[in-house]
Amino acid sequence: MAFTIKINGTDHSVDVDGDTPLLWVLRDVLGMTGTKFGCGMALCGACTVHLDGSPVRSCITTIDSVGTSDITTIEAIGATPAGQKIQKAWIDLEVPQCGYCQSGQIMSAAALLATTPRPSDADIDDAMSGNICRCGTYVRIRAAIKQAAGA
Numbered sequence: 001m002a003f004t005i006k007i008n009g010t011d012h013s014v015d016v017d018g019d020t021p022l023l024w025v026l027r028d029v030l031g032m033t034g035t036k037f038g039c040g041m042a043l044c045g046a047c048t049v050h051l052d053g054s055p056v057r058s059c060i061t062t063i064d065s066v067g068t069s070d071i072t073t074i075e076a077i078g079a080t081p082a083g084q085k086i087q088k089a090w091i092d093l094e095v096p097q098c099g100y101c102q103s104g105q106i107m108s109a110a111a112l113l114a115t116t117p118r119p120s121d122a123d124i125d126d127a128m129s130g131n132i133c134r135c136g137t138y139v140r141i142r143a144a145i146k147q148a149a150g151a
Contacts, residue, residue, distance in 0.1 A: 005066050007032070008076035018064030022056075023047045025063050026073060034074035034103050038132070045131030048104035049073050055111040055127075074103035082113035085151045089144035097135035105131050109145050118149050 004013050007030070014029050026032045026049070035058055038046030042057035049058045050072040077083035086109045089095075096102045105128070112119055112127035119127070124145050133141065 001064075003063050003066075005063070005071060006068070007071045008073060008079075009070075014063070016063055018062060020063045021059050022049065022061040022063055022066060022071070023058040026058060032073055032075060036100060036103055038101070038104070043130065043132070044101070045104040045108060046101050048107040048131070050077075050107060050111060053111065053114060055108050072107075074107060077107060077110050080110060080114065082148075083110040085113060085148035086110045086144065088151070089148040093140050093144045093147060095137055095140040095144050097133075097137050101131065101133045101135075105133065105141055109141070109148070112145065113148055119145065 001018055002013060002015050004011055012030055014025055016025055016029060023035060023037060026035050035049055036046040037059065038044035040059050042060045045057065047057055047059040048055050051061065051066065052069045078087050086106055090106060108128055108131050112123065116123050124142055128141065
């Protein structure tokens with residue numbers, strides 16, 4: 001079945017089954033490999049993208065559920081004000097260790113700052129819950145979100 005989806009401001013036509021996860025459309029069909037596969041069950045956050053500005057797990061978001069929503073991936077988050085601040089803080093504080101989970105972490109953090117410019121610790125905990133970092137960079141992630149919020 002043919003679908004037209006808007007990713008990072010550009011329309012893309014794809015011919016896939018309607019129940020195909022958005023993650024596989026991004027990675028396998030369109031070659032956009034910044035969004036990572038982690039668990040496939042929406043538990044780890046590695047596959048987080050924005051759907052109309054809200055963070056979603058692309059591993060369980062089917063292509064037929066996207067409709068006319070605007071999809072933003074890690075490849076374009078730096079073009080948003082919140083994304084710019086988060087990416088700068090991530091670099092300044094050297095947040096990544098292995099880096100595998102970081103695209104999902106950044107997407108969740110950018111969505112938080114876009115809606116809550118001065119997040120409390122509880123806001124950060126809520127927004128980042130479900131984003132797993134096996135390297136344990138949580139202290140640096142929190143510090144980077146706070147730095148970005150203060151910028």
